[in-house]
Amino acid sequence: MADHNPDGDPTPRTLLRRVLDTADPRTPRRPRSARAGAQRALLETASSRRLSGQTKTIAKGRSRGARSIGRSAHVQARGHLEEQTPRTLLKNILLTAPESSILMPESVVKPVPAPQVVQPSRRESSRGSLELQLPELEPSTTLAPGLLAPGRRKQRLRLSMFQQGVDQGLPLSQEPQGNADASSLTSSLNLTFATPLQPQSVQRPGLARRPPARRAVDVGAFLRDLRDTSLAPPNIVLEDTQPFSQPTVGSPNVYHSLPCTPHTGAEDAEQAAGRRTQSSGPGLQNNSPGKPAQFLAGEAEEVDAFALGFLSTSSGVSGEDEVEPLHSGVEEAEKKMEEEGVSVSEMEATGAQGPSRAEEPEGHTQVTEAEGSQGTAEAEGPGASSGDEDASSRAASPESASSTPESLQARRHHQFPEPAPPPGAAVLSSEPAEPLLVRRPPRPRTTGPRPRQDPHKAGLSHYVKLFSFFAKMPMERKALEMVEKCLDKYFQHLCDDLEVFAAHAGRKTVKPEDLELLMRRQGLVTDQVSLHVLVERHLPLEYRQLLIPCAYSGNSVFPAQ
């Protein structure tokens, strides 16, 4: 019973121990029972006020212990070999149960309340919180239903602060919830820095997943393997992971990427940057608008810099010469991003880059999209091609843009994140700007009427679902389509009628009176059934409050007439 009660500084265990220690078995029965009775009354009121299981168990334990003590007081002086009283049971529990205090042992020692009354147990917990300079949590402890949760939170914070103070090294403050017990266990049992790695890995799962990258050779071998092996199967497999890639265009793009990737992946990581700029040069010439291509080149540079950054940090082959183009590339890319935000739409329309590929714009977009998906999939390997494809994919589809950074990061889980954040942050900061910029101008694709119809249908489907609900019978699909048509016509007629009514009243705004007149004409509102009755019957409370004027305190009516 001591395990599931995280509330309070003093655990039930310690409190019970105190009870057992301090409770004098030689006291006569009657005063003890009277006191127990008083205790029980107090405890009941206290527990009724607060739904804390701890207090209840303590109360029960104490009252039971008191009663048993009283009962056996005149039988034996001290309960060593008593029969199975609750007192002895509890004692055995205390002795045998593992010392699993949720809090640090020092914090447990801190306030020592009187064990008689339950209220001090609460007070001391709040006192404990005060001592740990968390007074803002005290009012939260007074909330009855939320006692356990704030207690847990309190405990979490206390734990974190305390541990920060004590250990100053173990980052145990981050996830105390699930690991409170474990960490406190480890720290309480051995207060040394014996296991720094394990809590670290537990507390920072992000770091745990990324072991120190000493894979300089591995990445090179990986690159070479990727170059050598055929790329078709992984492409197809990895394409599926991209939610927004167009699968129909996938297969031709496999062949497109094949000539692309070997001859881009053939280069070293160092030479890839220079070669990529060259490739984007012809890409520039291919596209008539120079600005979008420039933008893409900048993007490509930035992404390549991003990829380069990862590769360089992981491989450790190249020193600063890669870091410099990385930073410069990132800066250039950022500037270009800011400048050419609007031209993204044009770029999309023209289908963006694809080095040395002159195709139709739509084909371009699709090709680049699919390639982008492939590129993001194999981002670790041929960083050049993936960089290009990343850029193009990001350009082409802002939705995949959000997925590409995630996939990129997922892919680079083998490499250190530290050098990544500076380029990664730059990339990511520019990326959220980019999807926003991209979404503002409407995409001039062949799917023109789609956005106009879909939200309309989506809204109608709401009512269609209501129809099927009201009907209470299974319906055919054609019947639902018929219902959609009816609803469409209904809306049109509704608007016409409202227009007529408003014009009749000499208004240009449709007011609720017009609506009421409409419903009266429809026969919904009669002299017996008023509009307010219908509103009350069919609309939820929030809407009712908005529609029906009601008087509130302070001589005010809402909504105002």
Add this chain to the structure above:
Amino acid sequence: MALSTIVSQKKQIKRKAPRGFLKRVFRRQKPQLRLEKSGDLLVHLNCLLFVHRLAEESRTNACESKCRVINKEHVLAAAKVKSRFLFLSKN
């Protein structure tokens, strides 16, 4: 100030009215008109009642023809019957 006294426990309305959709439909149909604040809620109420009546009528039709499933014809017939409310052309 009256609404501020409401505890924010019940912000989740089941059966929300698609206010944005209704407003958009109205604006698209009659761009010259303006709809008042709570007007779209009443429009929503109207739609609810319309759909309700239509569903009831279709259900009656289906039960009369002893079908277990509501058919297109049932719905059509119901719409024709109820067209006196809305002057729906018989399609």
